[in-house]
Amino acid sequence: MDVLKELSRVLEERKSQDPQKSYVASLYTKGLDAILKKIGEEATETVMAAKDGNPDKIVYEIADLWFHCLVLLAHQGLCADQVMAELQRRFGLSGLEEKASRGSKTGQG
């Protein structure tokens, strides 16, 4: 199962749910500033976990951070696929640079 896809689908569904019954719906109701505040908090908690050198906590906090970034994307009418496509584009570029540098070392273009 593609977790990002499934979660993105749930986040869309939550747009029409009761904020009393859903954490995500409650964030949408509170609005952009509340979502951004959570992202700021989770980013800070990630930094603190890394400074503590606690691997389990780092993973846990990054999951919280990514989750709230997905909520932000959904709130803004965007989706995780767009971020994945941007990462893929950059990876493609770096792949080309790597090939070019390998080619220049071996005398191939």
Ligand SMILES: N=c1c2ncn([C@@H]3O[C@H](COP(=O)(O)OP(=O)(O)OP(=O)(O)O)[C@@H](O)[C@H]3O)c2ncn1[C@@H]1O[C@H](COP(=O)(O)O)[C@@H](O)[C@H]1O
């Ligand atoms: N992945 C998550 C997820 N990760 C983190 N959280 C919530 O994000 C919040 C993290 O905030 P904190 O770490 O500051 O913890 P807290 O002090 O309890 O939070 P606050 O009271 O300060 O908001 C907690 O309330 C967590 O429950 C999540 N809430 C929901 N999901 C997913 O989203 C789906 C929809 O959730 P609902 O909208 O609640 O049905 C769920 O099925 C899950 O798959």
